[in-house]
Amino acid sequence: MPNPKRRHSKARTRKRRAHDALRQPQTSVCPNCQEPRMPHRVCPKCGHYKGREVVQVEETS
Amino acid sequence: MRHLKAHRKLGRTSEHRMSMLRNLATSLINAQDERIITTLPKAKELRPFVERAITLSRHATNLEGDNAEAQSVHLRRRAATFFHAGNRQQKISTGRRGPERAPRTAGVLALRRLFDELGERFKDRPGGYTRIIKLGRRDGDNAELAIIELVDNRREREAIEAANKRAKSATSAKKKSAKASKEVEETGSRRGGRKADRTYEKEETTKARGRGRGATDEKTEDQKPKGGSRTKKTEATSAEKDTEK
Ligand SMILES: [Zn+2]
Numbered sequence: 439m440p441n442p443k444r445r446h447s448k449a450r451t452r453k454r455r456a457h458d459a460l461r462q463p464q465t466s467v468c469p470n471c472q473e474p475r476m477p478h479r480v481c482p483k484c485g486h487y488k489g490r491e492v493v494q495v496e497e498t499s
Numbered sequence: 500m501r502h503l504k505a506h507r508k509l510g511r512t513s514e515h516r517m518s519m520l521r522n523l524a525t526s527l528i529n530a531q532d533e534r535i536i537t538t539l540p541k542a543k544e545l546r547p548f549v550e551r552a553i554t555l556s557r558h559a560t561n562l563e564g565d566n567a568e569a570q571s572v573h574l575r576r577r578a579a580t581f582f583h584a585g586n587r588q589q590k591i592s593t594g595r596r597g598p599e600r601a602p603r604t605a606g607v608l609a610l611r612r613l614f615d616e617l618g619e620r621f622k623d624r625p626g627g628y629t630r631i632i633k634l635g636r637r638d639g640d641n642a643e644l645a646i647i648e649l650v651d652n653r654r655e656r657e658a659i660e661a662a663n664k665r666a667k668s669a670t671s672a673k674k675k676s677a678k679a680s681k682e683v684e685e686t687g688s689r690r691g692g693r694k695a696d697r698t699y700e701k702e703e704t705t706k707a708r709g710r711g712r713g714a715t716d717e718k719t720e721d722q723k724p725k726g727g728s729r730t731k732k733t734e735a736t737s738a739e740k741d742t743e744k
Contacts, residue, residue: 479633
């Protein structure tokens, strides 16, 4: 069975992971309520999309 | 390679997939507000599927010649393949298994509505009878959800009428600013001005029945943000209906 020949240092691990960070998802500002929302999607806060269109009504939980 | 593979399998066998598409098509056409919420890939698969059926119904609106009748029947039969059959010939089981099963007629209803109503409505629309609106991801399985709806539906017409009405009242109230009113009038007449006269009356009645959601929402927008996190969308809408009643 293959086995590691040398110890894997913390530095090696960390250097490898230096490029693994996730990016913040891209958002745009809802023109109706000024909340951030995903682009090309209905605003989860106010249910608006493309100006006038009220797609669904948000309700308290 | 994905080359030339036009459709998704959606993790189903072909029978299962066809059955699901027929169910979705039936639901979309029978839906009271002409929209359904599904996952985005299902919506995208459904779109060409129902639109083919709608096109058939559209063809049925301008038949001419001696065999128009036969043609119409033929179109209906072709369109019937997009929905589940009524299954009238199924034996009604009344044995030990319990009461007899109700005949499955949702597909029949959809077909009827398709030819009686939608064909006429989409007569002059060369395709593109549906719209897909992305909703974001669902809690639980993180699936992307979407609304698929028939275009030119009642909510839309009401919104347009409400906009017309607003434009009209603006013109009558503010004769002082001539430039502004002219602008509004132009936009008003562009959006099917003929209906504008009936607008007021109609909106009142729909509001009373708790249906004029599109129109009423726009007015009460300012009070709307009640805060809180998002709940299930369907529940929210139905709850809202109840309160309006
Ligand atoms: Zn918003």
